[in-house]
Amino acid sequence: MTLEILTDNRLAPLRHGFFTRRGGASSGVFSGLNCGKGSSDLAEIVSINRGRVAKAMDVAPDALVTVHQVHSSDVEIVEGPKDGKAKADGMVTATPGLALAVLTADCQPxxxxxxxxxxIGAAHAGWRGALDGVLEATVAAMERLGAEAGRVRAVIGPSISQSAYEVGQEFLERFLDDDPENHRFFVNGENGKYHFDLPGYGVHRLRRAGVGEAGWTRHCTYADPERFYSYRRTTHAGEADYGRLISVIRL
Known part of the structure; x- marks a missing residue:
C-alpha cells in the first residue's frame, strides 16, 4: 500500500505532509506507518517507516528531525540533523534541507x-502543551530566525475532535482558571462530563499569537481507525499499545 499524505494549501509552496497510517511496514496493533520510537513496535520496522517518510519528503533519513516530546512548551532551534533526544515539543529552523517532524496519536500536530x-516550525500540542503556550513559543522562536508572525501560516493536522474528547470537571476548571473565556471550548456531555474542542482551542491560541492564518484539516483521529492511530481509542479498546502518526514540513 502506498503512503497517504494529507496536505494543506495554506502551507504551500513548502513541502509538507500529515501522514496517515497507510503504507507502513508495521503489523498488529501498529499496522501501518508507525513512526513512534517510543512504542513497543520493533525498532527496525519503525526505522523502515521513518525511512519511507524521509524518502517521500526528499530528505536523507538523518535530516528528518524529531525531538523527545514531553508535553512541554519548550522549543528547539534546529540548525542541523539531531539525534532526537532533546526534550521539547516544538522545533523551528531556517536551514534548507531539514525536515521537522512531530509524532501524535490524538494530540495536535x-x-x-x-x-x-x-x-518553518512544527509543534506537538496536546492539551497541556497548548495550555502552557507551546504554540506561541514556536511562533516566537520563528521570529528569532527572521519570520514575522503576521506572515506565518499554521495548520493543525489530524487530532481528536470535540465529540470524541470527553473530560471531567477538574479538566474544565483548569482551563477556566487560566481564562474564563475558555468555557466556549467545552460542551456538556453525559454523567457530569464535558467535551473539549482541542483543535478549536489550538486555532484560538494561534490566532491570539498573531499568526496570519490558522486552521485545522478537520480530520478526527479517534473516528477513523483505518487512517489514524488514537491513544484514546486504544485505551477504550483495552489494547496494549498504539502507533504514532508523523507530520512533517521541510525547507
Whole structure:
C-alpha cells in the first residue's frame, strides 16, 4: 500500500505532509506507518517507516528531525540533523534541507511556515502543551530566525475532535482558571462530563499569537481507525499499545 499524505494549501509552496497510517511496514496493533520510537513496535520496522517518510519528503533519513516530546512548551532551534533526544515539543529552523517532524496519536500536530522568510516550525500540542503556550513559543522562536508572525501560516493536522474528547470537571476548571473565556471550548456531555474542542482551542491560541492564518484539516483521529492511530481509542479498546502518526514540513 502506498503512503497517504494529507496536505494543506495554506502551507504551500513548502513541502509538507500529515501522514496517515497507510503504507507502513508495521503489523498488529501498529499496522501501518508507525513512526513512534517510543512504542513497543520493533525498532527496525519503525526505522523502515521513518525511512519511507524521509524518502517521500526528499530528505536523507538523518535530516528528518524529531525531538523527545514531553508535553512541554519548550522549543528547539534546529540548525542541523539531531539525534532526537532533546526534550521539547516544538522545533523551528531556517536551514534548507531539514525536515521537522512531530509524532501524535490524538494530540495536535501543528506545522508552521513563513515562506517569505524561509522559516518553518512544527509543534506537538496536546492539551497541556497548548495550555502552557507551546504554540506561541514556536511562533516566537520563528521570529528569532527572521519570520514575522503576521506572515506565518499554521495548520493543525489530524487530532481528536470535540465529540470524541470527553473530560471531567477538574479538566474544565483548569482551563477556566487560566481564562474564563475558555468555557466556549467545552460542551456538556453525559454523567457530569464535558467535551473539549482541542483543535478549536489550538486555532484560538494561534490566532491570539498573531499568526496570519490558522486552521485545522478537520480530520478526527479517534473516528477513523483505518487512517489514524488514537491513544484514546486504544485505551477504550483495552489494547496494549498504539502507533504514532508523523507530520512533517521541510525547507
Amino acid at each position: 501543528v506545522l508552521f511556515a513563513d515562506a517569505e522568510a524561509g522559516v
